[in-house]
Amino acid sequence: MAINAARMETSSNARFARRPWPVVAGEAVGAARPGDDFAALEAIGTRVSCGRNETLFEEGDSAKYCYRLVSGSVRLCTLLADGRRQIADFFLPGDFLGIVDFGVHAFNAEAITNVVAIRYARNQVDALCETDARLRRRISQHLHEQLSASQAHIVLLGRQTVRERIASFLVRMSGRLDLDMGKGGEIELPMSPLDIADNLGLTIETVCRAISELKRADVISVPSTHRIVLHKLSKLRGLASGAEFVGV
Amino acid sequence: MAINAARMETSSNARFARRPWPVVAGEAVGAARPGDDFAALEAIGTRVSCGRNETLFEEGDSAKYCYRLVSGSVRLCTLLADGRRQIADFFLPGDFLGIVDFGVHAFNAEAITNVVAIRYARNQVDALCETDARLRRRISQHLHEQLSASQAHIVLLGRQTVRERIASFLVRMSGRLDLDMGKGGEIELPMSPLDIADNLGLTIETVCRAISELKRADVISVPSTHRIVLHKLSKLRGLASGAEFVGV
């Protein structure tokens, strides 16, 4: 077995045990973006919350519900029989998840941080869709976005080098989180390096090395775990699309 | 640059030049599966055809049309700046393609063989959807299937070994093409080993070696290029999900 099988297994999954994490403020998003919103769903939602490393739903669960994140982050992942893990995607405050699955969930949705979400019953959503063309379009658009992100990820995993993957990841995240240029382009990543590795098809060691390399080249700096300052976003964009890396 | 960049470039893309291929009979599918069909679209379709290695649409084209394949096969692919290629998926007779793209196509759709397809104008499809709940559900289901296939592919590319990828590929194709158990499980693959490599995130050499290995272990045999006999489908399924390979 070659690719990043779990290193040590005692009971369930020691490799992915809990670790501490600051509680994220609740007012993050959830608020309606005017116009292109899921506003029609408001009436049928239930507020739920979920602690760090607990699951919103699991692979094999019937897909009765879908969710919109109010605060906190979620990873959508699956485990192979021998412990190898792949994270299909991350979800951030404001993101919708779970509509994608048909009948049965194909992945686990695990809270990376404490999570507050609004839960919607699928059959109610479907019923609303029958009459509400606006909601229909919004959900359809969501599916298209997910698909397009998945396909981009296929290209990344199939054909991009380590450096391109890391650079792409940082650029994508800087677009999804608010990149604070007032602070020189600082972002706060909710996920650990291990999560990043399992999203990008790498090992944690390889991710660390690539990040260290970027630090040495002054493209980024990492004041604390989970905080990354992107000094040269344009350089990162270049690296993401195949530009040669010039180290120190 | 590490991963499978193009080997030699003179003009456009010598690596993907044409090669001969038997014309596939036209009566392949296109016929309605009863019940869950795109029947409502029949009135607005136009028959188009497209020669081997020509494109149905290209990356960047505005996504005005979507297509249903009557006969022939298509690859959905993209080229990175330096010639690396990734094939996101293959489409076979009966398959729908292009609805996935929103606004602009993100990939090239290239005919692997001569292709006959029915082309539908997106705005007409959308208009029909407004009134036809059945069609809406069918298209929504299609999006869900595509998404689920993409996510499975992400797992394959991110975490599976060469052997698992090849086995998964063969198993999947045996399910999509008709696997003729009368002939001992023979399938006819429309795509070349190079296409397979670019779909699975490998090089053609690695694909060849993995296939040779399966031949040596009598799991498959390859009477001619594009024809593969799956002797031990159950063993392939095992390999696809991580079972140890026992060579000769």
Next chain:
DNA sequence: CGGCTTTTTGAGACGCGTCAATGACCGTGG
């Protein structure tokens, strides 16, 4: 402060990509 978990760095192994040569296949043209 002390113990734990996670991250980081280093050394070595191995798988897969690269390069190169041979062989098979196909279409073309004599």
Next chain:
DNA sequence: CCACGGTCATTGACGCGTCTCAAAAAGCCG
């Protein structure tokens, strides 16, 4: 119909990049 040329498939030898294993450093919490 067969010989020729070109493309693609296949196999081998080798090197590089990423994984593996291991140990040290850094966070985090009691």
